[in-house]
Amino acid sequence: MIKNVNKLVLAAVAGAILAASVTSSAQQAQKPENLIKWRQSAFQVLVWNTGRIKASVEGQYNKEDVIKAADTIAAIAKSGLGTLFAPGSEQGKGWHETTTKAEAFKDTQHFAELGASFSKEATELAKLAEAGDQAGVKAQFAKLGKTCKACHDDFRAKD
Amino acid sequence: MIKNVNKLVLAAVAGAILAASVTSSAQQAQKPENLIKWRQSAFQVLVWNTGRIKASVEGQYNKEDVIKAADTIAAIAKSGLGTLFAPGSEQGKGWHETTTKAEAFKDTQHFAELGASFSKEATELAKLAEAGDQAGVKAQFAKLGKTCKACHDDFRAKD
Known part of the structure; x- marks a missing residue:
């Protein structure tokens, strides 16, 4: 009973x-195809904006351009990118076939940790950009790049 | 002399x-194909994030989600999207053939004005989101939508 x-x-x-x-x-x-398209889009916006900062730290520094680019990177980093890697979107086509490794959907804790690290460094970069600290931006941009690489190494199928 | x-x-x-x-x-x-790919990507990130806000104002309100989405929209609106419509990118293929009308490259003043209007309303939306002002967010989201539509009507070849 x-x-x-x-x-x-x-x-x-x-x-x-x-x-x-x-x-x-x-x-x-x-739909998985939307999630995949949106994450591919978000990363392309990051490509655009990291390119702008690279141009400034390697060439003539443009404070306003760096602020805009760093703010965009920080906002995307904090937007909740992880939700675009929801279960069910392991495979499929957005703009093209996903290049996310299966590991991203299995070792979600490590994936989230690397995402948090990217977000932290992007936020710091935006602060230095706002302050117009050129040397700081250059050093922090390199630091941010390492968080990109760490995640690509572990969770991205190809470059 | x-x-x-x-x-x-x-x-x-x-x-x-x-x-x-x-x-x-x-x-x-x-390269024009990069500019076109990046602008198509930026607008897809806007689609993702406006969808999140729509879900909140039409369903159960999620303050943190709305803040993240509104911040991302505002950052992209202020990122300098206009530079992605540089001369030479009137035609071509990014993820797909550009859907930007030729008018965007001719009436650049009107195009810039509509862009500024979008940026202004997106910034206001982010403030209301941060404050957790649900009614304000709903009204401002509708206002933002009108700036999207105004620009699409004049400068986008298809929906």
């Missing part, structure tokens, strides 16, 4: 959890 | 302007 009540409680709890998760995923549910 | 001196001065001034513009454009010179 107690056993049956426990089963009933368990079933009710499981039902509630399922309902909550369905509501949450329905709100956020996106 | 004065005429010749004037010509010399004019030539020197013209030379200086040309040199400055060459330096500036060399620094920023990018």
Whole structure:
């Protein structure tokens, strides 16, 4: 009898959890091809903006351009990129076939840690850019580049 | 004699302007296909993030999600999107053939005005999002949408 009540409680709890998760995923549910297209797009915006900062630190420094680029990188880094790597988007085509390794969907903790590291360094870069600290921007930009590389090394199938 | 001196001065001034513009454009010179790919990517990141805000104002409001999305939209709006519509990128293929109308490269003043309007409203949206002003976000999101539509109507070949 107690056993049956426990089963009933368990079933009710499981039902509630399922309902909550369905509501949450329905709100956020996106087609894998959209998720893949958006993450490929976000990374291209990063390519554009890291290129602008590279041009400034290697050539003539343009403070306003560096601020705009660093702010864009920081906002994208903090945008919640991880949600674009939702289960179900392991394979598929956005603008092109995904180049994300299967490991990104398995070792999600390490993936999230590298994302947090990227976000932290991008935020610091935006602060230095705002302050017009050219030497600081140059050093921090190199530091940011290492967080990009760390993630690409572990989770990106090709360069 | 004065005429010749004037010509010399004019030539020197013209030379200086040309040199400055060459330096500036060399620094920023990018292949049209990259510019087109980057602008298509930037607009896809806007699609992703406006979708997130839409889900919040039409469904269950998620303050943190709206802040992240609005910050990303504002940063991209202020990133200098106009530079991705440089002369020479009127036609060509990024992820796909450009859908920008020729008018964008002709009536650059109107194009820039609409861009500035988008940037202004996006910045305001980010402030309201940060404050957690749900009603304000909803109204401002509609206002932002109008600036998107205004520009699409005039300068985008298809939806």
